[in-house]
Structure formats: structure tokens, C-alpha cells
Amino acid sequence: MADLLGMDPERIGRLRSPDRLAYFDPAKIWQVLQPGPDCTLVDIGAGVGFLTLPFAKAYPEAKAFGCDILEGMVGLLARDAADQGLDNLQALLMRPSAIDLPDGCADLITMAQLHHELDAPKPLMAECRRLLAPGGTVAVIDWKDEENGKSPAKGRRVPEATIRAHLTGAGFKDIQSHDIYEFHGFITAS
Numbered sequence: 001m002a003d004l005l006g007m008d009p010e011r012i013g014r015l016r017s018p019d020r021l022a023y024f025d026p027a028k029i030w031q032v033l034q035p036g037p038d039c040t041l042v043d044i045g046a047g048v049g050f051l052t053l054p055f056a057k058a059y060p061e062a063k064a065f066g067c068d069i070l071e072g073m074v075g076l077l078a079r080d081a082a083d084q085g086l087d088n089l090q091a092l093l094m095r096p097s098a099i100d101l102p103d104g105c106a107d108l109i110t111m112a113q114l115h116h117e118l119d120a121p122k123p124l125m126a127e128c129r130r131l132l133a134p135g136g137t138v139a140v141i142d143w144k145d146e147e148n149g150k151s152p153a154k155g156r157r158v159p160e161a162t163i164r165a166h167l168t169g170a171g172f173k174d175i176q177s178h179d180i181y182e183f184h185g186f187i188t189a190s
């Protein structure tokens with residue numbers, strides 16, 4: 001049994017729940033982003049790897065970094081990657097807006113259900129800009145800002161316009177919204 005380091009087991013259960021696949025299937029993300037076979041993904045706020053684990057499995061030649069600020073999440077992700085024999089996935093403990101990876105290393109950056117938890121989105125967006133390789137894509141997926149029975153309560157949701165402003169403020173271009181999920185917004189930028 002991994003040490004949960006004080007994390008709420010119910011939250012971990014929710015993040016791992018296969019029920020999420022019915023409305024938030026990560027495979028749809030890759031259909032939009034079209035990862036190259038040997039690309040490098042940096043998944044920020046990876047949690048227990050709801051996106052990172054299936055990505056590493058689907059793209060065995062690719063490299064995946066699952067980054068989180070909670071040691072317990074990183075520990076669980078590392079353990080699950082090892083259990084599944086995914087040696088192309090590295091779980092990485094990060095600081096809130098700093099990841100110990102070199103400039104321009106990422107072809108793809110994903111942030112799923114993270115934005116509404118951020119205390120300081122602007123420096124994290126700047127960190128994404130530093131990490132993204134020329135021609136790379138950053139994808140922000142978070143709950144829609146509406147009452148739909150799944151999104152968190154008003155005040156804990158981030159309007160799409162705000163996410164777009166954060167991306168623009170960090171210098172990202174070609175900002176596009178993709179209507180692929182019922183309860184989540186999905187925005188890409190390069």
C-alpha cells in the first residue's frame with residue numbers, strides 16, 4: 001500500500017474512477033492533438049495519471065512526464081507506471097510554477113482539471129511557454145463554467161475567456177476551442 005501522505009483516499013478514488021471515461025475519455029485529447037510516435041508529453045497536475053498512464057501505454061515510443069505538486073500523487077503515479085511496465089513514463093514532483101525539465105523539451109503539454117485549482121496561473125503559463133518546443137501545443141482542459149450537474153460550484157470554475165487571457169498573456173498564439181466534451185472545455189494553443 002503506497003503512502004498517501006495525508007491525501008484524501010476518496011479524492012484519489014474519484015480521480016481514478018473509470019466512470020470518468022464516460023464523459024472525459026483522454027483518448028479524445030490525442031485524436032485532436034495527434035501526438036507524433038516519439039513525442040514528449042508533459043502532463044501538469046497529473047494527479048494519479050488519468051491522462052498520463054493511458055498516453056504512455058498508447059504511445060510506447062513517446063516519453064511522458066507526469067508532474068504534480070503533491071508527493072503522494074507523484075508516488076502513486078510512479079508506482080502505477082512501474083506496475084504497468086511503462087518505462088516511458090516518469091512521475092515528477094514539481095513546485096507550483098516550476099518544473100525541473102529543460103527549455104523547449106515538450107512537444108505537448110496537457111493540464112486537465114487543473115486550472116480551477118491554480119492560485120497563480122500566470123507564472124505556470126510562463127513555465128509552459130519555457131517548456132514548449134517550437135511548434136508544440138499546450139492543451140488546457142477544465143470544467144465548463146456552467147451549471148451542468150458535474151462542474152464545480154460557481155466561484156470554483158474558470159471561464160473560458162479567462163483561460164484564453166492567461167494563454168494570450170503568456171505569449172501563446174493560435175488559441176482554439178474544441179467542442180469534444182459535454183462537461184469540459186478544451187483549449188489548445190501553440
Ligand SMILES: C[S@@+](CC[C@H](N)C(=O)[O-])C[C@H]1O[C@@H](n2cnc3c(N)ncnc32)[C@H](O)[C@@H]1O
Pocket residue numbers: 015044045046047048049050051067068069070073094095096097111112113114117118119124
Ligand atoms: C483535480 S486533480 C486532476 C488530476 C488529473 N489531471 C486528472 O484529470 O485526473 C488536480 C491536480 O493538480 C494538482 N495541482 C494543484 N495545483 C497545482 C500546481 N500549481 N501545479 C501542478 N499541479 C497542481 C493537484 O495536486 C492535483 O493532483
